[in-house]
Amino acid sequence: MAESFRLPGKGRLAQARTARFTFDGKSYSGVAGDTLASALLANGVHLVGRSFKYHRPRGILSAGAEEPNALVGIHRDASRKTPNVRATVQELYDGLTAVSQNRWPSLGFDVGAVNDLASPLFSAGFYYKTFMWPKAAWKSFYEPFIRSAAGLGVAPDQPDPDHYAARFAYCEVLVLGGGAAGLAAALAAAESGLRVIICDEQAELGGSLRFESAAVIDGESGWQWAQAARAKLAAMDNVKVLTRTTAFGYYLQNFVALAERVSDHLSNPSGGLPRERLWQVRAKRVVLATGSIERHMVFADNDRPGIMLASAARTYLNHYGVAVGKNVGVYTANDSAYAAAIDLKKAGVGVAAIVDLRDNPTGELVDEARALGIEIHGGRGVVRVGGRLRVSSMTVRPRTGRGGERTIPVDALLMSAGWTPSVHLFSQSRGKVAFNDEVKRFLPGTYAQECISVGACNGTDGLSATIDEAYAAGIKAAKEAGGKGTKPAKPKVEASENWSRGMLGAGPGAEAGTTVKAFVDFQNDVTAKDIRQAVHEGMQSIEHVKRFTTNGMATDQGKTSNMHGLAIAAEELGRTIPEVGLTTFRAPYTPVTFGAIVGHARGKLFDPTRRTAMHGWAERHGAVFEDVGQWKRAWYFPRAGEDMQAAVNRECVTVRKSAGLFDASTLGKIEVVGPDAAAFMELMYTNPWQKLEVGRCRYGVMLREDGFIYDDGVVGRLAADRFHVTTTTGGAARVMNHMEDYLQTEFPHLKVWLTSTSEQWAVIAVQGPKSRDIIAPLVEGIDLSDAAMPHMSVREGRICGVPTRLFRMSFSGERGFEVNVPADYGEAVWEALWAEGQKHGACAYGTETMHVLRAEKGYIIVGQDTDGTVTPNDAGLDWAVGKKKADFVGIRGLKRPDLVAEGRRQLVGLKTRDPDVVLEEGAQIVVDPEQAVPMKMIGHVSSSYWSENCGRSIALALVEGGARRTGETLYVPMPGRTIEVEVTGTVFFDEKGERLNG
Template sequence: MSGANRIAGKGRLTPAKTARFTFDGRSLSALEGDSVASALLANGIHLAARSFKYRRPRGILTAGPEEPNALFDISRDAGRAQPNVRAPAQEIYDGIKVKSQNRWPSLSFDIGGINNYLAPFFAAGFYYKTFMWPKQAWKYLFEPVVREAAGLGVAPKETDPDHYANRYAHCDVLVAGGGISGIAAALAAADTGASVILVDERPELGGALYYDTSVTIDGIDGFEWARRMTTKLSAMPNVTVLTRTTVFGYYAQNFIGLAERVTDHLASPDRNAPRERLWQVRAKRVIIATGAIERHMVFPGNDRPGIMLASAARTYLNHYGVAVGSKIGVYAAHDSAYEAAFDLHAAGCKIQAIVDYRDKPGEAVLAKARSLGINVMVGHAVIGTKGSLRVSSMTVARRGAKSGEKIAVDAILMSSGWTPSVHLFSQSRGKLAFDAEHQRFLPGTYAQDCLSVGACNGTDGLQAAIEEAIGAGELMAKAAGATGNCNVTIAASQAFEWTGGMVGSADGAGPDDLFAKAFVDFQHDVCAKDIRLAVREGMHSIEHIKRFTTNGMATDQGKLSNIHGLAIASEVLGKPIPEVGLTTFRAPYTPVTFGTLINHSRGALFDPARKTPIHAWEEAHGAVFEDVGNWKRAWFYPKPGEDMHQAVNRECRTVREVAGIFDASTLGKIEVVGPDAATFMNLMYTNGWDTLKPGRCRYGIMLREDGFVYDDGVVGRLAEDRFHITTTTGGAPRVMNHMEDYLQTEFPHLKVWLTSTTEQWAVIAVQGPKAREILQPLVEGVDLSPEALPHMSVVEGKLKGIPMRLFRMTFAGELGFEVNVPADYGQAAWEAIWGVAEPMGACAYGTETMHVLRAEKGYIIVGQDTDGTVTPDDAGLSWAVGKKKTDFVGIRGMKRPDLVREGRKQLVGLRTKDPKEVLEEGAQIVADPNQPKPMTMLGHVTSSYWSENCGHSIAMALVAGGRARMGQTLYVPMPDRVIAVEVCETVFFDKDGGRINV
């Protein structure tokens, strides 16, 4: 048997199944099924950590995920390290390495422990006042020290070699919590025929049955009943049982986040299996059966190693077979603590005393305690403890007294009652109600389709909780559509019905005692006096108190500390607890690893690269690529000896003089289909679509509701009920979402269907004087003459036998065509076109050349030449707004007074006085470079290039009152010089557009 503190015949683990582990380099033994916490306690180790602020010795406080102290660095081998793992939640396996955190040079001797003696200087909120002076001290003195000391644990630096998984699921009923109530609810829901997912964070179902061995259900031991029900539920085809799985978040419309630990408990995990799995579940109904969390007592020195919750001591004894001490003191304000004393007494441990803060404990537990010869001190309080690395004594006095009797102990068990675990209910946006009798918050007003049952709903009686859960399971299953009858009956009994429960106490820790530390929040070293100080400092809202003291913040989320903090603030303020307020319980319920959240989205998949169907050809022909969103786009094609500028200049000349082909596959493409397609287009775009004939195209602008330009693109009408829309490359997803949002919420009466086809079409733009000559021998069934296929036309045909949609359009200001072919044929179509184009002297060109060519023609790029505050008129596109249209998205927004006032920034062209000077994009523009600083900025440069075809630099800019400044000289201040520019039209090349219509 492993460990000196194992009690023969106790617990549910198999003595023959042992495992080796190390703690801070020390080799120890444990039993399979142990948690790290139980394994340490079995080896007599209570010192587990150092506190965050004061670096006080800390021990294991709980047996659940609410553990605030025993946070360890857990590793299997190099690269498989995880900090801040809660000792009760981590299962032991052979070879696990456990390392304590936040101590130096060792856990037993931490140099940071000096902070404990400097505690009077570290009162709550001290950092708001201490680091204000001298002025430069924060940057050079305080910040480096604070950043070095802050945080819990050390993030691993090696690449995580494990992989993680993600799964989506739907169910009729999801049950959160696998205790007695959760099992009963799942049985009832499943019995009606509903699909059920039952989730619990522990390795086995059972909840409170882990520690409460006095419960009998259906005539058998409670934990054995839970095991049998697990087997029964797991065998049902309509039930999924997930253990080692935490419900960490409850989001809108019954969307539930689950984190499943798949292999973290295995000594030799299958490397093909994920380490953890993220479940994203949409449930028709949710039953919350998350139980309750035992509250600690607040008294001076309540944080020493060896002091823990009474239920935790019962768990370690009854489930793991480990005694937490041999001379045990119990400090209680609730009957449940007595049962811990009874169990330990029966296991041979000496109960030194039960100190009950109440005047009237439950008669049944009091009678049994005295019958066992246990000293019960009613109406008393623990006013202090002693012990360095483990508690050695407690001082007990009559309630309110300042001195009392010293009692030798090596462990103290405490309980001030139970706090319903309402975290998930609160995350669902439900409103809590205060139960004044028991000093607790309970689920009140529901916001989603869920029900709370059992202890988390304040239902205290065991049989009452079971009946409530069965009723809820049947009700929620039928609400989700199940039609069967529920025949589940469960009969249960337990030794005692509990009474009592209070917020806690802080006897012996007066507000003026600088050194007495009665801890409310163990994780953040928040004491009762810190709460009182916050109130004296003027913090009257619990949210302000929380932030001033850090009580209940971060990973704790108030599990242990929240009610205590509220009660102390309530006492000092002289207000009832509900008037003090309640802090927000945020997701996640317990920390979730980054690996679980991002699962496959890391490395090459963190930001997946999208490649066009023509990418391989472009790569083989020397293209230099740039990232445009997720897309890899050919930037330019340098020839040997050319730099980027030389390559782009050559490509620009070639397109204007001969032709160029360009991969435009990344353009967003959406099909709008249906009898109301034209009506929908009229509502989504500024211009009209009723008059657009099939086979013709039109440039369209899309606005947001506020009247600002959202996206643009050319739209082709393929038939009366079908439009082919193009969007900007970066705008494709948001435009699709924008249109779908309006279709579903504002225009659901329209018979229209939207389909994203970006990935379905490869697009090859052929631009330049010889574009028609290049395509003529390749196309089939299409007349390319200007009469048959004028500018802004679309026709369907074939290219070398490949189905094709051919658009007569240009973004270069030349005779142009855009060939759309199915993506699988993209490279074949490109190679066919290149085979004709190359001998003619044409070139392949990239995005940089495309930008220069379009800027020469004054064509805008939404997102570059607009900034989210530009209207169609600002961009010089008023002609694209239908003059007779009475309704479209953004029509009212664009009529707002501020959007039609004079002096707005307008898009104009700029020519530098020195034709060879190329402006920097984003550079600011002023009227007078000699004005005092800060200067008044008139606008900024949006696009700027050297134009080989124009023989000078060109630029576009948003300038206040820009069109009224034509011919004016403005200035662009740079760090080393001031550049003079002349305001001009945005079109720099072929102003009459003659080259387009040939």
């Protein structure tokens, strides 16, 4: 049975229930409330993984999200395997199964460790030099080898069976961090009555109060005060407390992304709980209370299992009741490590010695350590350690000189080089950090958003000063967000700890010129020697050093390594740290699962499926659907024994002879409202709009700045200050964005408001000679006569008792109406129209028939008969460009010489010599089929159909100089044959347009 390192009476988990788990197939027990890391340490397990490049044995370094070493795989079942989980964050549950990574055949004996022996071949930047020669070896050897060796852990090979949730939230004050600073700020802000959200990545709020043993606040221990504060906040209706929630990205306008772990800590998640929840929060004010991260000491073999941060050992002792060893050594350059040694000593754990780089360490903690009989070696450093799979000793020598070495047996070594403020979220907010030379730390400098940093992340030392600062910031944030100026009782700090500054860079034995492996970045196997080599090879910017060495890359993001790397590079360059620069803190600073980011957008929901109000009716009537963007649209309605072509032929003929009903709800619809609405329309469209009468419609063409067609649609004027704009189905969102962009940036002086109403209106197109007869019995308050409601007009009234915007317009060339009704009534109105239509022999028709009918009339579809390089003139739409207009978007583009040059591709009609041959869309067109290959292509077929109404095939095409080629014979080369075509006009049916009026 494994020796237990759980100390009776220590920690806060004494009464917790037992939880069984396995690690690499071996069973262990922990207690509820443990992390996997604390449970492993309680069982004496320090070796948890192998390093990425050298496959060196690695142990647990920290107790939080900064952990670079203890990355494990968590396996719930065959389909739930998560790699690279930080054991320091993974909460223990009964039945947890964890495996180590990056080793074979076992963790204790890893063949890959040969890389450590061959490390001179894998120095910094080796991949930039090694894989360049011979060139032929890249595909045959290098690439397969690199791919097999790349990455840590094994990616899941089955679909993720879990589900994820997402929420949008708004609050006046968002507090990021639940330590003493965050709690004080939240308590102060909450009293204003405003909405407050406080989040923290740990399971419980308290931050560093988890390990600080001397803190006393309001007469209670720091930890007890934190739990009471959490309870108070949770009981307030205006406060949301989010634990197990990581703020991983800070974006524009105080938009912060949070990832909440909902069920990863549960043994058997039930009740349909998501695995994780993505919170997208917008706040008026943000309080950053993200704390600081302890730095390790840089010395030879500082990565051995059993070597960890002093604050981590203190957390395992004071919170989890776990001793990280029986005979512990301490190596430090600041006072905080003394507190860890003192706590361990008082708990009955042997402390072999404290090695302090400072010549004459002084202070209360130093005095207390001496009083407890702990041996202190001032002015000395650890130059190497013994042991491989676990540290067994530390060798100490004076900081200056090489004499007087002493080897001290230890089974764990704690280290602390000081604390680095966590300024990552501040930096992501576009704030500019500034280096404080006095304390050797980067601190928040120039703010770019409405936020404030408090506590350790702001460089504030001492618990009392931290709470005072955070309390004031909470009141200020609430007041600036519109809250009342209340002043709740401020927490009173009666006792706390004060720590000194620490040091940066490499310690004794790892100076320039040494070849030892003194690790700066544990996750990426970057040593002090690698940083110096990067400088010697010409890297002067820290961003270049980072990429050459991989220091601070991947999921580590420089949490523990950044400042040491900066200091070593600066020393080697002979510059100050600010002159070398600071790397970018990219989101997510802490790893976030793909599932949390993707949410529901996977499988059938990878792209949202949109259905119209009439979708159910179409399903019941046998429609075959096609995907048009995100929409499911009825493609055609086959009857018994009909294939697609037969069904389309019948639908086309029925619409021309009688009538057809078509679901046009997917068209984009935008309301343009305001006293300057007409002026805005004049600027956005090529057509004139100021003189368009109320109640009339006009076909509009919208251009890009370069003069090419962007979208089109019919626009109805409902009032002097209101337009109902329709767009193509695929263009709805981009046209809205296009309009909004110009309104905000180019035409902000115009008093106009834009509203997308695409989902609000169901649209039923009733087309054909009998269309008026079908709608007339159902319409109220609208005169449908030709005189009162001519083609291209709009009226408001009622149909079937519900409000309607009724357009007389046609995309088929027949008399037609488009019935707009609130979407909730869409199917009911369709049913009524269908019943009337049956009296007149009408049919329902789908998108394929719609395409054929519009092609028979030569009506274009933007995106099919245009390709982003087509002007109105090219498309035969010159008539839609206002000749007297002085300005509109794209007018200057239209005047470019190349857009008015001869020989541009223009839209024409094509008829095949053999009327039964239907051309393929996209087919290329040539003048001479006998020319040498490669042939000169002069155009392509954009639309091609069989037209039952014309009794032949028809096609539209973009052809060079098309307008002057009417009657000319051209050729369409196809595999095995060449098709002869005649260039015609674009209208194939009812050329005079007489049917529009019945």
